[in-house]
Amino acid sequence: MQTPNQQQRLAALRDVIADIERKPALAETRQRVAADADGFPLLPGGLLQEIYTDEPRNAGASLGFALAQAKGLMTKQRVAVLYLQLARDTKGTGMPYGPGLVSFGFDPSAMVFIRPANMGDLLWAAEEAIACRAVAAVVADIVRPHKNLDFTASRRLGLRAAQSGGSMFFLRYGAQRPASAAQLRWHLMPSASAAKPYDDHAPGAPRWQVRLERGSIRKEQAQWVLEWTKHGLADIASQSPEQSLFGAALSRAVPAQLADRLSQTA
Template identity: 60%
Template sequence: MTSLARMDRLAALRATIADIERRPALAEAAATPQSGADGFILPTPGLVQEVFTDERRHAGATLGFALAQARGLLSAERPAVVYLQLQAEAQEMGLPYGPGLVSLGFDPAALVLIRPANIVELLWAAEEAIACRAVAAVLADVAGQPKALNFTASRRLSLRAASSGASAFFLRYGAWREASAAQLRWHIAPALSGPLSFDARASGETRWQARLEKGAITNTHNQEWLLEWTENGFEIIDTGSASPAQPLAQPALSRPVPADLADRHPQTA
């Protein structure tokens, strides 16, 4: 090969590499989290999000938060959400509860459960599921700190999500944080449910305390919200005007009566 031909080939290779390097940046730029009129994030396809909580006993809060976003990504073209969980962690962490999903407005038939044997298989399954055009979102429940779930792995998933249009949510536990290519990182904690208008002592709609630790959302400068679930999605609760529920006033009694159980149910009932 002559020196001129070698130079031409090197120039062609440089142009090819430059084109490859430009594509991921353009793909990721298309997946920008947006906020609605209430200032909170709208379900955005093509993102990788980490959802952290401090303790495993709050796993229901992280799962509910991720499923609530995934519900908004479901469509006729993408009717499925894939839930990944390691076999060894299934006994301790449990599974999504069907009637609870219904109360969240999520059809249990849309949830595909997969239990890989190890973290390498879980990451492979997550990447393949994200590439599937019928999948709206992938939820990966990872309780430990596996070495395989590093920045390189998260970068691969981020690029795959940006190119395919599906989203990925990694449910994590603990106060530690590691480098990742996730566009958003949340810290989620369960909050006291809202009061019911007809019974101030009963539990109302589910609430989350959500704090955005990494990333940014357009049209808002907030980083922390108190969220309540409604049939139309998340609603932000104004903590400045919120007040604890007061028990219902009861008239004075003219004679002794049996003590109340629960919410004004007598012992003799």
């Protein structure tokens, strides 16, 4: 039988847990997102997000979704994005490609690569990095489930992210959803690319389908088809057919383009 002193301690502990469960970072997110315009919202920092895709071959799409958000979080004070991946997983999934990042407007010199030998070191590096206020985001590419990456570990990272203002992204694979403290959980699948102006058979801008499985950022919508543009993520549903095929309307006459690159008079 519990003594009165033990009951008081348990009651105090329950109060502490209740304060943590209120998740002030997520509450702030809902308030800020509610004021956004139509389309996919620009999410603030300080969140722990999970990005699930069914197969490792979709790793590039998951990374692109995370980096598109991370790019919007970078400032003069937050100048770095850290990418963590176990050394043994690099051969299977590959690593971010510098010239590819440049082509989508992301400076590869702002990315720091960390390849720990085991999951314990990876989680330690993630926790130390997300606490640094010069870091805009930490992206951890987790190919396989691991016992060390449990609810407690994710809770620690989520609290660190909320305190520092940097965002933590876990790239995960498969159909299983282990318990975690992530405020937002996404399911991502590649989609057919946009049409290329003047050549319907050539691939255009990359697109993917994103569904919000956990969390709440906008009550009336939990699924988007997104396109990566030089200005960030674009919601295809909010574009007109002309914009999705040919980009924004032109404000003045310009020389005609062939193959979307070469001038007609070149």
